[in-house]
Amino acid sequence: MNAVSTKPAPAPAQLSRPVLTALPRPSRLAPVLANLLPPVLILLAFLGLWEFLASGPGATLPPPSKVWADSYDLIVDPFFDRGGLDKGLFWHLAASLQRVALGFAIAGVVGVLTGLLIGTSPFAMRGLDPIFQVLRTVPPLAWLPLSLAAFREAQPSAIFVIFITSVWPVIINTAVGVRNVPQDYRNVAAVIRLRGPAFFWKIVLPAAAPYIFTGLRIGIGLSWLAIVAAEMLIGGVGIGFFVWDAWNSSNLSDIVVALVYVGLVGFGLDRIVAFAGRIATRGTQES
Amino acid sequence: MQTDDRFLDISQLSIQFPKSPVPVLRQVDLQIARGEYVSVIGHSGCGKSTLLNVIAGLLPATAGGVVLEGREIDGPGPDRAVVFQNHSLLPWLTCYENVRLAVDQTVGRKMGRAERHDWVLENLALVHMSHAKDKRPAEISGGMKQRIGIARALAMKPKVLLLDEPFGALDALTRAHLQDQVMEIHASRGTTVVMITHDVDEAVLLSDRIVMLTNGPNATVGEVLKVDLPRPRDRLALAADPVFVAARTAVLEFLHARHANPALAAA
Numbered sequence: 001m002n003a004v005s006t007k008p009a010p011a012p013a014q015l016s017r018p019v020l021t022a023l024p025r026p027s028r029l030a031p032v033l034a035n036l037l038p039p040v041l042i043l044l045a046f047l048g049l050w051e052f053l054a055s056g057p058g059a060t061l062p063p064p065s066k067v068w069a070d071s072y073d074l075i076v077d078p079f080f081d082r083g084g085l086d087k088g089l090f091w092h093l094a095a096s097l098q099r100v101a102l103g104f105a106i107a108g109v110v111g112v113l114t115g116l117l118i119g120t121s122p123f124a125m126r127g128l129d130p131i132f133q134v135l136r137t138v139p140p141l142a143w144l145p146l147s148l149a150a151f152r153e154a155q156p157s158a159i160f161v162i163f164i165t166s167v168w169p170v171i172i173n174t175a176v177g178v179r180n181v182p183q184d185y186r187n188v189a190a191v192i193r194l195r196g197p198a199f200f201w202k203i204v205l206p207a208a209a210p211y212i213f214t215g216l217r218i219g220i221g222l223s224w225l226a227i228v229a230a231e232m233l234i235g236g237v238g239i240g241f242f243v244w245d246a247w248n249s250s251n252l253s254d255i256v257v258a259l260v261y262v263g264l265v266g267f268g269l270d271r272i273v274a275f276a277g278r279i280a281t282r283g284t285q286e287s
Numbered sequence: 288m289q290t291d292d293r294f295l296d297i298s299q300l301s302i303q304f305p306k307s308p309v310p311v312l313r314q315v316d317l318q319i320a321r322g323e324y325v326s327v328i329g330h331s332g333c334g335k336s337t338l339l340n341v342i343a344g345l346l347p348a349t350a351g352g353v354v355l356e357g358r359e360i361d362g363p364g365p366d367r368a369v370v371f372q373n374h375s376l377l378p379w380l381t382c383y384e385n386v387r388l389a390v391d392q393t394v395g396r397k398m399g400r401a402e403r404h405d406w407v408l409e410n411l412a413l414v415h416m417s418h419a420k421d422k423r424p425a426e427i428s429g430g431m432k433q434r435i436g437i438a439r440a441l442a443m444k445p446k447v448l449l450l451d452e453p454f455g456a457l458d459a460l461t462r463a464h465l466q467d468q469v470m471e472i473h474a475s476r477g478t479t480v481v482m483i484t485h486d487v488d489e490a491v492l493l494s495d496r497i498v499m500l501t502n503g504p505n506a507t508v509g510e511v512l513k514v515d516l517p518r519p520r521d522r523l524a525l526a527a528d529p530v531f532v533a534a535r536t537a538v539l540e541f542l543h544a545r546h547a548n549p550a551l552a553a554a
Contacts, residue, residue, distance in 0.1 A: 184375040187345055190363040192392040192443065202388065206379040281379070282423075 062253050070253035078261075085237060085245065089261050095237040096227050097265070099155070103162025104223045111167045111219065112212055115174025119208070120200075125175065136168035140226035144233060154234040158227065165226040166219035173218070177211025178204055206281075213277030220273045224266040239265075294321040294479060295342070295447055299351035302337055309504045310349065311337050317498060317508060319447075324473055324480045326490040328538065329500030330548040335483040336372075338500075339451050342481060343369050355446060365393035368440035372452045374432040376424040382435045383420040386410055386442050393443045410442040411435075413472060430461035434468070441472065450482040454489065462486075463522065466493060474519060487542070491534045492522055499541045502548070509546060512537055 047064050054063035062070065073080075078090035118125045143164050147157040181204055189195075189203050231240025239262055246254040297317040303310035311334040319325050327335050340346040342353055344363035353360045355367065376385050386407045395403040411417050414434040419427050424435070433453055440448055450469075454462040466489060473480055473493075484490050490497045494514050501509040514534050516525065525531040542548075 184371060184373060185377060187363075187369070187371065188375050188377070190345060191343065191367070191369055192365055192389045193363075194388075194392055198392075203377070206377070209379075 062256065067253040067256045070251075071257045074254055074257050085241075087237065089239070089242070089258065092237060092239045092242045092258075093261060093265055096231060096239045099158050099231075099238070100162055100220075100223045100227050100269075103159040103227075104166050104220055106159075107163045107165075107167040107170060107219055107223070108216055110163075111170025111215065112174050114167075115171045115212070115215070116178055116204075116208075118171065118175040119178025120204075129175075132168060132171060136172070140165040140222070141229050141233070144230055154236055158230045158234050158238075161226055161230045162223045166223040169218035169222065170212070170215040173211045173215025174208060177208030180211070181207040209281040210277070213273070213281060217270060217273045217277065220269050221266065224262075224269055228262055291321045293318045293354075294323075294356060295319040295481070296354040297338075297342070297351075298354070300338075300341065300348055300353065301350040302334070302341060302346065303349040307504065311504050311506065312500075313505050313507045314351070315508055317511075319479060319481065322477045322479055324482070324493055324495045325498060326482045326484050326494040326496075327498045327500060328484055328487065328490050328542070329506065330502055330542065330546070331485070333500045333503040333506040335485075335500060336451055339369070339449050339481065339483050342447070343367050343449050345369075365389070365443040366446045367449055368443045368445035368447075369449045369451060370433070370436045370440045370453045372455055374424070374429075374436045376432055376435055376439075378424050381421050381423055382416060382427070383407060383411065385424070385435060386439045389439045390442050407442060410438040413441065413475075414438045414468060428461075430457050430465060433457065433465060437465075437469070437472070441476065441478070445478065447479045447481060450480060450484075452483050452485065455485070462489070467522070469493065470518075470520065487535055487538045490538060491531060492520060492525065497534070497538060499538065499546075502546050510541055 051063045051065060053059065054061050054066075068075070074089060078088040078093075080088040081091060114128075118128055140161055143161050144157065147160045147164075148154075151157045151160065185203050185207055189199050194202060227238070228240040228243065231238035232244040235241050235244075239258060243255055243258050243262075246252070246258065295318070297315055297319075300312060300315040301310050302312045315338065317325075327338060329335050337346060341348050342360065344360050344367065360367070376382075377388070380388065387403070390398075390403050390407050395406070398406065408417065408420070411420050414437050416431060416434050416438060419431060419435075424432050427435075433456075437453070453469075454465055457465065469480075470493060472478070482490075482493065491514055497512045497514060498508055499510045499512065500506045512534060514530075516528070516530055516534075
């Protein structure tokens with residue numbers, strides 16, 4: 001119905017007569033619907049396909065209807081707490097988020113500072129860049145044994161894995177941003193004799209801010225990837241361990257629900273960092 | 288007076304980039320008087336902008352040098368404020384803050400807070416941009432950005448104002464409007480101006496003298512034309528003025544008959 005209303009009105013039959021009526025006002029609902037309809041349709045189609053594939057005899061995974069029936073408590077009440085590890089998903093997610101917040105915060109501070117150093121000092125760049133290029137390719141979980149050996153406790157080990165996973169993109173993007181401060185801005189600074197710390201604060205940092213936030217955004221995504229995997233091995237309260245625990249008790253429906261939550265939270269984290277970046281770098285992106 | 292005639296003294300200036308076998312500019316000699324408006328015109332690639340960058344101190348001279356008011360130039364500084372071709376406003380600062388940063392760094396050191404504030408507003412008013420002082424560069428048009436660039440340069444109270452094709456990227460109407468404003472400012476502040484341009488009408492309308500460069504590389508001053516027109520100048524009245532037309536013809540003749548663009552000739 002709404003799709004019809006957005007179509008251009010048919011041309012008047014008699015062109016010689018001036019049309020004095022006001023133009024039809026575009027419906028405000030139509031664009032919302034145009035954005036909302038495709039994902040909803042695709043989601044329904046996907047759920048339908050899943051239901052069909054997982055309902056046959058010999059299917060190994062539960063269909064959506066079974067997930068809903070099995071894990072109804074888990075879906076509708078994320079806040080229950082029956083002591084021990086028997087908690088709602090909210091508490092598991094909160095524990096994971098806490099680790100990510102701490103690890104990512106350290107990675108942000110260390111990453112930006114190191115990136116600034118590498119970006120400004122050619123010596124630091126030549127010395128550190130090759131090492132970083134190698135270290136950043138090490139998979140997050142490969143750090144875990146070393147980390148456990150060093151800290152001898154699960155909590156700091158998990159936080160270290162988050163840190164070491166997310167620090168590389170922050171370092172590298174910050175360094176690139178600092179090195180790519182446009183010559184125009186450097187010329188302006190030279191003419192008004194802006195040097196040293198003032199040059200750094202007033203020109204370099206704002207010019208590099210979009211790059212820094214790109215690094216942070218990649219970093220938060222990697223953190224979330226790493227925490228789920230790390231918690232599977234570490235145990236305790238956390239969404240990763242929840243998934244592992246459900247697997248051990250053959251509770252596949254709970255795993256499906258947890259994965260949906262993991263995805264939604266990861267999406268939310270990405271959007272939060274992107275939003276913070278837009279606020280902090282307003283005006284800088286387009287010039 | 289000797290120093291007033293040779294306020295800005297470019298002597299035997301040659302510039303060669305490290306990787307190039309021939310110099311960009313060769314033995315450029317030019318004396319500019321205090322308060323004079325001089326345009327430098329030439330085809331693309333003749334080294335006009337290079338010359339301006341050397342005066343600004345952003346590029347070093349290979350041989351020869353530039354002396355401003357008895358002191359040799361050895362680096363950039365606010366006494367030679369530049370209005371860049373692409374405005375070069377800092378996009379994260381508002382128009383006011385862009386000018387304020389320049390003021391704080393230069394002439395503002397001897398002023399109080401309130402005085403700085405007033406001085407920034409005065410310069411924004413000079414280019415008729417008071418209404419947009421709290422907007423960011425991305426929110427205003429190209430002509431407005433260039434006006435803020437001019438305000439920023441003037442706010443440093445420069446001895447010489449260097450304009451690097453300041454109106455090149457603007458449409459014809461905006462350009463004419465800004466040219467008139469620059470003429471007004473030149474009249475009211477009496478600033479010495481060196482302007483790089485490739486627009487013949489602009490050069491004749493604004494300048495006291497037009498310096499024509501031969502084709503690059505290895506370019507030098509081909510001819511200097513004095514534009515003997517009284518100020519204030521009015522673009523409409525001048526359109527048919529014989530002196531204006533003669534000057535315009537002379538520059539066109541230099542650029543297109545005697546020193547036609549080699550790149551275009553080959554094409």
